[in-house]
Amino acid sequence: xxxxxxxxxxxxxxxxxxxxxxxxxxxxxxxxxxxxxxxxxxxxxxxxxxxxxxxxxxxxxxxxxxxxxxxxxxxxxxxxxxxxxxxxxxxxxxxxxxxxxxxxxxx
Amino acid sequence: xxxxxxxxxxxxxxxxxxxxxxxxxxxxxxxxxxxxxxxxxxxxxxxxxxxxxxxxxxxxxxxxxxxxxxxxxxxxxxxxxxxxxxxxxxxxxxxxxxxxxxxxxxxxxxxxxxxxxxxxxxxxxxxxxxxxxxxxxxxxxxxxxxxxxxxxxxxxxxxxxxxxxxxxxxxxxxxxxxxxxxxxxxxxxxxxxxxxxxxxxxxxxxxxxxxxxxxxxxxxxxxxxxxxxxxxxxxxxxxxxxxxxxxxxxxxxxxxxxxxxxxxxxxxxxxxxxxxxxxxxxxxxxxxxxxxxxxxxxxxxxxxxxxxxxxxxxxxxxxxxxxxxxxxxxxxxxxxxxxxxxxxxxxxxxxxxxxxxxxxxxxxxxxxxxxxxxxxx
Numbered sequence: 001x002x003x004x005x006x007x008x009x010x011x012x013x014x015x016x017x018x019x020x021x022x023x024x025x026x027x028x029x030x031x032x033x034x035x036x037x038x039x040x041x042x043x044x045x046x047x048x049x050x051x052x053x054x055x056x057x058x059x060x061x062x063x064x065x066x067x068x069x070x071x072x073x074x075x076x077x078x079x080x081x082x083x084x085x086x087x088x089x090x091x092x093x094x095x096x097x098x099x100x101x102x103x104x105x106x107x
Numbered sequence: 108x109x110x111x112x113x114x115x116x117x118x119x120x121x122x123x124x125x126x127x128x129x130x131x132x133x134x135x136x137x138x139x140x141x142x143x144x145x146x147x148x149x150x151x152x153x154x155x156x157x158x159x160x161x162x163x164x165x166x167x168x169x170x171x172x173x174x175x176x177x178x179x180x181x182x183x184x185x186x187x188x189x190x191x192x193x194x195x196x197x198x199x200x201x202x203x204x205x206x207x208x209x210x211x212x213x214x215x216x217x218x219x220x221x222x223x224x225x226x227x228x229x230x231x232x233x234x235x236x237x238x239x240x241x242x243x244x245x246x247x248x249x250x251x252x253x254x255x256x257x258x259x260x261x262x263x264x265x266x267x268x269x270x271x272x273x274x275x276x277x278x279x280x281x282x283x284x285x286x287x288x289x290x291x292x293x294x295x296x297x298x299x300x301x302x303x304x305x306x307x308x309x310x311x312x313x314x315x316x317x318x319x320x321x322x323x324x325x326x327x328x329x330x331x332x333x334x335x336x337x338x339x340x341x342x343x344x345x346x347x348x349x350x351x352x353x354x355x356x357x358x359x360x361x362x363x364x365x366x367x368x369x370x371x372x373x374x375x376x377x378x379x380x381x382x383x384x385x386x387x388x389x390x391x392x393x394x395x396x397x398x399x400x401x402x403x404x405x406x407x408x409x410x411x412x413x414x415x416x417x418x419x420x421x422x423x424x425x426x427x428x429x430x431x432x433x434x435x436x437x438x439x440x441x442x443x444x445x446x447x448x449x450x451x452x453x454x455x456x457x458x459x460x461x462x463x464x465x466x467x468x469x470x471x472x473x474x475x476x477x478x479x480x481x482x483x484x
Contacts, residue, residue: 026166029169029170029171029174030165030170030171032170032171032173032174032177037126038169039123039394039398040149040151040394041149041151041152041167041169042149042166043151043152043422045394045422045431046394046398066472066473067429067472069472069473070472070473070475070476071472071476073473073476074476074479074480107402
């Protein structure tokens with residue numbers, strides 16, 4: 001049961017614990033964590049579930065696939081080196097404790 | 108006094124309207140009226156991942172039920188709107204409940220076009236129940252007959268073929284996805300389906316269907332363990348029409364999505380709106396259209412009037428091909444293919460009078476995103 005911490009743009013933090021296999025987007029949406037919109041429902045089509053991944057965990061993630069990389073160029077908030085779409089990151093025990101920051105705006 | 112917003116229909120457009128109203132800071136009452144008895148959910152996976160069995164029912168829900176309570180959105184389940192009173196500004200629900208509104212948003216969606224049936228009905232694909240029924244039935248079936256060669260018929264065909272079923276597609280038109288893509292893409296997808304062993308028969312209008320058969324114009328009957336029909340949808344305009352709102356191939360709106368009554372908006376599949384990309388009125392069935400309509404209307408109701416003019420985009424997934432379309436498939440006079448179609452990664456740029464109109468990308472997401480930006484007005 002990995003846990004994940006979401007830090008909002010204004011600095012508020014929320015930690016939730018979910019089953020392995022759930023994406024960072026789904027974990028937020030199911031637990032009412034604000035700051036993640038996910039218009040397309042996790043299809044990598046809309047860039048409204050953008051997050052900044054804490055540097056300590058970045059290396060544990062598989063690099064963004066071609067479609068995620070393309071979609072990241074459409075984010076409403078600035079794309080940074082640690083920008084990812086949270087619908088594309090599946091939580092596992094290996095990622096337990098991961099920290100992401102949600103951007104100021106998603107659309 | 109602000110009596111709040113009533114949103115009729117809890118699909119993508121209705122749900123997004125409620126969500127965006129709160130995101131825009133709207134603090135009044137919001138009621139979201141559903142007619143299916145399910146927490147609002149995403150429909151695209153119903154003919155893709157859910158049908159294939161790679162998505163769960165829970166994963167389709169936009170938000171859990173508690174979310175609506177937390178956001179003070181009155182989610183009214185399984186209680187369709189049956190009448191509007193524009194003078195009193197009320198909407199009556201099937202249960203007899205009556206809701207007052209200051210702004211009304213019609214997100215009534217569409218219902219499937221049906222074929223005459225000779226016995227028990229075939230499957231259609233619009234609701235969760237439809238997809239769940241077909242998924243369960245396919246589990247014990249060896250063959251599928253898909254009637255309709257649009258996105259829905261072809262996605263269902265691909266999902267079933269990937270599970271090893273014998274699959275036949277019957278289309279009334281002369282090419283695949285004819286309303287939505289260029290002839291080049293139609294031909295490429297037909298070859299791909301055929302390579303995967305899907306049998307395709309075009310220019311064939313099915314006369315009658317049953318749960319296990321289809322009758323063709325020449326009198327022959329095709330049989331299969333499962334039959335699914337995807338021949339388009341009809342917008343749900345009855346409620347609006349009965350209230351005297353203007354109708355034209357959908358609920359008629361202006362470019363702010365206002366109907367002929369300025370206190371009533373229409374969004375998503377049901378709205379016939381002026382669309383700059385269509386060069387006139389259009390009624391578009393897509394996630395993009397539903398979500399962007401909803402955002403514009405929510406902003407307007409929240410006091411930040413927003414005209415709708417977003418770039419239309421669509422996607423479909425069939426076998427290994429992810430097709431993304433930016434712009435609308437209008438009439439064109441020049442086509443340019445970039446990339447190698449044989450490699451399965453390429454894009455088709457479609458022009459009219461030298462002006463780029465729409466771009467179709469197969470497994471080339473970067474080209475699709477660039478095209479969306481290029482087409483922005």
